[in-house]
Amino acid sequence: MVIIIYSVLLSFFISLFTGWLIIPLFKRLKLGQNIRKEGPQSHxxxxxxxxxxxxxxxxxxxxxxxxxxxxxxxxxxxxxYAIIAFGSIGLIDDYLKKIHKDNEGLTPIQKIILLLFVSSIFAFYAYGDATIGPSIVIPFTKKILNLKILYIPFIIFYYVATTNAVNLTDGLDGLATSVTLLIMTFFTTLSFSMGYYSLSVFCGALSGALLGFLRYNSYPARIIMGDTGSLALGGAVATIAIILKNPLIITIVGGIYIIETLSVIIQTISFKLFRKRVFKMAPIHHSFELSGWHESKIVTVASIVTTILCLIAFLSY
Structure with a gap:
């Protein structure tokens, strides 16, 4: 347990120092965010x-x-490897946005192809690894489900869904960072209690890094994580749950991710079929903004909800 605390503290201070160092550098290099025209005017x-x-x-x-x-x-x-692989896709996307000088990087088709490719590599690895697949735990039960060969397409879909969900959540200062920080704290405790000690040290390190990053990413943000960060976090969260043989746990602790994703799906289907919008704007955090909620309030409420969901997830074991 002591080494986990050390990893949190060390990663926190490295993150603080790194942010202090590179934020002015990124400003000089003019690596600024281009705000999409369809978003709230306040952005x-x-x-x-x-x-x-x-x-x-x-x-x-x-x-x-x-x-x-x-x-x-x-x-x-x-x-x-998951952080690097999925983060690299995000890095390419962010780089293209900067080159195009618009909020358009990879096309949806290009991004999904890259995500499917990387997800497939990790899915096949997990399936063939003796300590991971192809069995998964069903939350709130003591049942273990062996998906056999179906495990591979399930994990591919799971990776693509999770990374995109985290990406959609990253729309307000500190939102994705705060929610994922709480989820990583949950995984730190869970992995330690399950005997995955090295994994718990990693989860602690990522928690500390996010805590340090939040110093610069909370409202008003001095730096935005971009797709580089959101896809990296999505890949990390998904992989940790897979290693713990419980990918379905994300449906509980990642409730905010799911709500954000469903709001986009519902909005898109409703508009295409009935030419009507269910929400003022999707993802749903923008709808709350347009209803008069301040960004900080939305982040706070999302953090409260995630904390409760993490406690419920502990009960699922």
Missing amino acids: IKKSGTPTFGGIIFAFSTITTMLIYSRQYTNEVKVVI
Whole structure:
């Protein structure tokens, strides 16, 4: 347990220092965010805020785990590979947005192809790994379901869904960071209690890195995580749950992710079929904004909801 605390503290301070170092650099390089025209008008003032912020917590987490090399097991390596692989897709997307000088990076088709490709690699790995697949735990029951060959398409879909859900949640200052910080704290405790000690050190390191990043990402944000960060976090969260043989736990702790995603799906279907909008704007956090909620209030409520969901998830064991 002591090493987990050390990993949290070390990663936190590395994240603080890294942010202090690169935010001015990114400003000089003019790596600012381009705000989409369809978004709330209040977000226009955020135009030019440095993006690529996911580099801060990804670097901090990996550096911390390199220092604690004794905890660098295969489990940890897989999660780090997931952060790098999915984060790289986000990095390409953010880079193209900067090159195009618009909020358009990879096309939806290009992004989904890259996500499917990377997800397939991890799905096949998990299926063939003796300590992971193809069995999953059913929350609130003691049942273990062996999906056999169906495990591969399930995990591919799971990765794509989770990474996109985190990506959609990253629309307000500190929202995705706060929600994921709480989820990673949950995974730190859970993995330790289940005997995945090296994984719990990693989860602690990522929690510390996110806590440090929140110093710069909370309202008003000095840096935005971008797709680099949101896809990296989605890949990490999904992989950790897979290693714990409980990918379905995300449907509980990641309730905010799911709500954000469903709001987009519902809005899209409703508009295409009936030419009517269910929400003022999707994802739903923008609808709350247009209803008069301040960004900080939305983030606070989402954090409260996630805390309760994490407690419920503990009961599922």
